[in-house]
Amino acid sequence: MQVFDTVVIGAGVSGLTAARLLAQAGQRVVVLEARDRIGGRTWSHRADGYVADRGASWIHGIDDNPLADVVSAFGMRTAEFTVGSYQPDGRPIAYYGPTGERLDDDAVQRFADDIRHFDEHLAAAVDASESHGTYQEAIETALAGLAWDVDRAERVREFLLHRSEEQYGVWAGDLAARGLDDDVIFGDEVVFPDGFDELAENLADGLDVRLEHVVTRIAWTPDGVTVSTDQGEFMAARATVTVPIGVLKSGDFVFEPPLPEKHARAISGFEMNNFEKVFLRFPTKFWDDEVYAIRQQGEAGKWWHSWYDLTALDGVPTLLTFAAGPSAIETRSWSADQIADSVLEALRGVYGDQVDVPHQVLITNWQDDPYSRGSYAYMKPGAGADDHDLLATPIEGVLHIAGEATWTEDPATVTAALRSGHRAAQNILGRELPFGALTEALT
Ligand SMILES: Cc1cc2nc3c(=O)[nH]c(=O)nc-3n(C[C@H](O)[C@H](O)[C@H](O)COP(=O)(O)OP(=O)(O)OC[C@H]3O[C@@H](n4cnc5c(N)ncnc54)[C@H](O)[C@@H]3O)c2cc1C
Structure with missing residues (x-):
């Protein structure tokens, strides 16, 4: 059996980020990846x-x-x-109305202004919503307060429903009212x-990545982990787990003993x-x-x-x-x-x-795809935005969960994956690490 300081599970951006920073700090690190390629959801x-x-x-x-x-x-x-x-505008977009005509610049401007005005009302409706409230309910509450004519309201409603679908891949009635709170662009x-997956190639350079190693079980104690794969077992002082929420929920990936209640509850609030x-x-x-x-x-x-x-x-x-x-x-x-x-x-x-x-x-x-089971995670009604970060709370210093769904500020993104991998490495090493270290060569 092979013994390491840290086993990282998953060679997506979060796993490779954590592994690179840990390896740079002198740790013996192995990355176990189920697929025959690295990059995960950058491909x-x-x-x-x-x-x-x-x-x-x-x-x-x-x-x-x-x-x-x-x-x-x-x-x-x-x-x-x-x-x-x-976005409703900001860059040129050709809008075609319900009867097929192209909207002129004034009509586009009026529509974009409606969306912006509506978003202010929507924010208030979201703030006032119950914890189990949905994004769709918040949309309807905000629309009811505006008393717009039917067509005007319908154009805005459909835009908001499409926003939920395009941004989170989910119908607004299944998304938490707060599920799009992070939707702010700076x-x-x-x-x-040339392809986003060049990022993974760069991060993985010099790392010990084992492809086609499907992890099925992590047995853990305060002293360390034994990770079972279809190609044998790996022992380490700790594991960084970056598999998507869909895999964590699948039953094909088991923790023994099971994760603490608060982590399990946080996972149940998300869906792929x-x-x-x-x-x-x-x-x-x-x-x-x-x-x-x-x-x-x-x-x-x-x-x-x-x-x-x-x-x-x-x-x-x-x-x-x-x-x-x-x-x-x-x-x-x-x-x-x-x-x-x-x-x-x-x-x-x-x-x-x-x-x-x-x-x-x-x-x-x-x-x-059995190793993602969807594209990214969204918040179900009842889930709290902080559940993302909560999921990343280290467990007995031995289990560190990372990945896009564990970053509250900007979940469901590559930025979240990078930041969460960086945070896991910091938690493991107990000190702050500059992001700049990621682009230095491994010695
Ligand atoms: C269609 C699509 C469009 C997107 N668009 C954008 C976008 O435009 N901008 C943006 O920022 N984000 C976007 N995202 C989201 C972004 O890709 C993800 O948030 C990010 O790549 C997740 O990185 P990660 O490291 O957390 O997870 P992953 O990349 O999923 O890495 C996890 C790794 O774990 C591996 N794994 C799973 N199960 C096992 C197992 N049992 N054993 C071993 N390994 C396992 C997987 O194969 C994978 O390589 C998009 C995603 C998709 C799918």
């Missing part, structure tokens, strides 16, 4: 010069964000793309023309979402010029309502849309052709016969 498709991020794409705000500093220090190329957080957003990406590559560009995104309002946009123009990343006309929440659940068993046809039909509702046949379609399937 870039690369073929024939085409790069597409199947998992995370955006840094949602680069100001005062250590992730932005780390990727810059690694020399990773970024491109500004500030529509990744379902500075521009950026994406990665339903959120998939659909990339369409076309021979010609048939949509509006110089817009970051295209949005369809009304019933026609019930499922496919937002398309993001990624053409600037490599010059090939490319649109990205999402199956998010109810549409992801509904289309989960569909073939790629069925999904593509459905998206193209919606696009024809906007652009008619101009819509070309895509020469390439890429669709993700995170819902059926």
Whole structure:
């Protein structure tokens, strides 16, 4: 049996961040990863010069964000793309109304002003909501207080429902009223023309990462852990556990003895979402010029309502849309052709016969991935925002849970993964560590 100072479970951004900092501090560290690749939910498709991020794409705000500093220090190329957080405006967006006409600049301005005005009322409704209140209830409470005419209220309502779906991959009726509290962006957003998973490659450089090691059990005492995998056992003084919430809840990943009650309760307040990406590559560009995104309002946009123009990343006309929440659940068993046809039909509702046949379609399937079981975690009604941080409370100095769902301020992001891995390393070493250490070579 192999013995280490720390066993890190999961070679996503949180696990690799913790492992790198611990290894730099002189610890004997091993990273156990179930898949045949590193990166977890950062995973870039690369073929024939085409790069597409199947998992995370955006840094949602680069100001005062250590992730932005780390990727810059690694020399990773970024491109500004500030529509990744379902903003109503701020960058050019082509809106199409329920009857198909493109909204002029004044109409877009009025709509965006409505959203901003509504958000202030919504914040008050969220503050006043019961602990088991839902985001949908808060939306309705806020709308009732505004007494807008039916159409005006409906446009705002549908935008808010789509926000819940695109930001958290969940229908607003299943999301805690406070579930989008963290939805604040500081500075521009950026994406990665060469793929976000270069971050994991950089972090893993020099580390002892064992791929295709599926962890099934962690036996722990105050003296240490024995981690069981399908390729043998690993002993260490402690474990950093970074597997997604879906894996922690699955029953295929067991703690013996079970986690303390407060950790178990925190986990039960989260759920993995339903959120998939659909990339369409076309021979010609048939949509509006110089817009970051295209949005369809009304019933026609019930499922496919937002398309993001990624053409600037490599010059090939490319649109990205999402199956998010109810549409992801509904289309989960569909073939790629069925999904593509459905998206193209919606696009024809906007652009008619101009819509070309895509020469390439890429669709993700995170819902059926046994090592993520969804794309990221959301807060169920009844969960508290602090439950994220609570989950990361070290257990007897032996178990350290990290990962996107353990960071209250900005959960469900790569930033959260990085910060949570950094916090786990600090907790283990008992001292503060600069993020800058991550980009130094391992000795
Ligand atoms: C479609 C999609 C879009 C997203 N968009 C964005 C975005 O634009 N911006 C953003 O900031 N974030 C986004 N995210 C979220 C972001 O990708 C995650 O928050 C982040 O990558 C999570 O990192 P992590 O280290 O916490 O978990 P993971 O990356 O999931 O790492 C955990 C690792 O544990 C491994 N593992 C699981 N089970 C076992 C086991 N039994 N034994 C051993 N190993 C195991 C997994 O294989 C994985 O490698 C998106 C995610 C998805 C899927």
